[in-house]
Amino acid sequence: MGTLSLPVRLALPEEAQAGRVVSLRLLLQHPMETGYRIGEDGARIPRHLLTALRVSYGDRVIADLTLRPAIAANPYFALSFIADQTGPITLEVEDDRGRKLTETRMLTVVP
Amino acid sequence: MAERLTRRQVLAGSGGALTLTVLPRALGAATVPETGDLRAIFKTHFGDQVPTPGGVRLDVSRLVESGLSVAVSVRGDDPQDPPEALYLFMPRNPEPWGLEAHFQPPALPELATRIRLSATQNLTAVARWADGRLGLDSVTVLVTRGACIDENYGQWVR
Numbered sequence: 001m002g003t004l005s006l007p008v009r010l011a012l013p014e015e016a017q018a019g020r021v022v023s024l025r026l027l028l029q030h031p032m033e034t035g036y037r038i039g040e041d042g043a044r045i046p047r048h049l050l051t052a053l054r055v056s057y058g059d060r061v062i063a064d065l066t067l068r069p070a071i072a073a074n075p076y077f078a079l080s081f082i083a084d085q086t087g088p089i090t091l092e093v094e095d096d097r098g099r100k101l102t103e104t105r106m107l108t109v110v111p
Numbered sequence: 112m113a114e115r116l117t118r119r120q121v122l123a124g125s126g127g128a129l130t131l132t133v134l135p136r137a138l139g140a141a142t143v144p145e146t147g148d149l150r151a152i153f154k155t156h157f158g159d160q161v162p163t164p165g166g167v168r169l170d171v172s173r174l175v176e177s178g179l180s181v182a183v184s185v186r187g188d189d190p191q192d193p194p195e196a197l198y199l200f201m202p203r204n205p206e207p208w209g210l211e212a213h214f215q216p217p218a219l220p221e222l223a224t225r226i227r228l229s230a231t232q233n234l235t236a237v238a239r240w241a242d243g244r245l246g247l248d249s250v251t252v253l254v255t256r257g258a259c260i261d262e263n264y265g266q267w268v269r
Binding site: 017021034036055057060061062063064065066067068069070071073074076077078079080081082083084 | 134180181184199201204205206208209210211212213214215216217218219221222223224225226227228258260
């Protein structure tokens, strides 16, 4: 499986109080090309999509999203979860060419 | 001089007036005729189970300038009874199934994103609970400029 490389902006606090809601905001720079558009040369622009987004907290997959052409270019997602343990937050993004991007941040949970 | 007016000519001639008169009416209308059959879409996703209104909340502007990027948020209504999955359906898009999200605690069953809408339609969010219940919320979104018009070349692409 190849590596997917694209600009990622991730907003996630480094520290959170136990039991509090943590919000995670993610902006990926990607065309989300649907395959319906016609380019300047009159030919269809080939489909090129991000297809999956998974968020793990520790060893639990807490959100698993299937992305479809209806997701706008430069996909934005806001998710939230309750802080219950110190651990890594891992994002996995997949595209339709079998490539994968992984991004990990540590979340420290204080009592 | 018995030249027949074609539908096209009539539309072109009265375009401005039509837009002005139709817009406020469309805004007030509760429903939009669907070309995409939501029931068929539900059938492929949920089998014989039919989602009933309630249990999930869909937030989106009712009037959007451009269908290229429309901010939406979906969440389960009752924090004590969180759904395990949320779906977004755009019945008049070329591909009506837009998003599927599965949640596990401690994630909250809510998300915000930006979507494409090809035309004015009833954007529909469905929630599915672990016991198999299905709930839906639907909002008619009036799209003045759909996502299927190419931004750069101004032609319809399908």
